[in-house]
Amino acid sequence: MRHLAQIQRHPQSTQPQLVFVAQEQPDGSWLIHDQGDRPSMVYSQTEFAVGALVLIQLDKQRQLASIQDATDWLLNVVHHYFVPGKITPEFVQQEQKKIETWRQEMTAQSQDFTRRQLELEVRREQLEALERKLSDP
Structure with missing residues (x-):
């Protein structure tokens, strides 16, 4: 180190x-x-x-x-x-915008993933119910 x-x-x-x-x-x-x-x-x-x-x-x-x-x-x-022009307030603002865009994209992806998980869970439950219905005499 x-x-x-x-x-x-x-x-x-x-x-x-x-x-x-x-x-x-x-x-x-x-x-x-x-x-x-x-x-x-x-x-x-x-x-x-x-x-x-x-x-x-x-x-x-x-x-x-x-x-x-x-x-x-x-x-x-x-x-x-630290040389003038390297890190300016504009550069920092651009980087903050990039970070906010990435954060929004990650939030949207997370929400989409959660939605898909819920859909799969509902389908799994539907299949289990259908299996029970078919296996009952």
């Missing part, structure tokens, strides 16, 4: 630590950790300065598998999402 972390000094010692700022979710979104509830782990390397933001990858045992400077990644995020 990938995390955005900051290298900080542990308050009670001079040893550096990785303080987890955000965690990538399976859907590609990021969960930002609350300021007072950020997990951390000891970081004994000295390749990054205190205060640096880094991207880290943890293995299945939650051990540090890789670490890299987050500058290029953050600049890429800014370029894709």
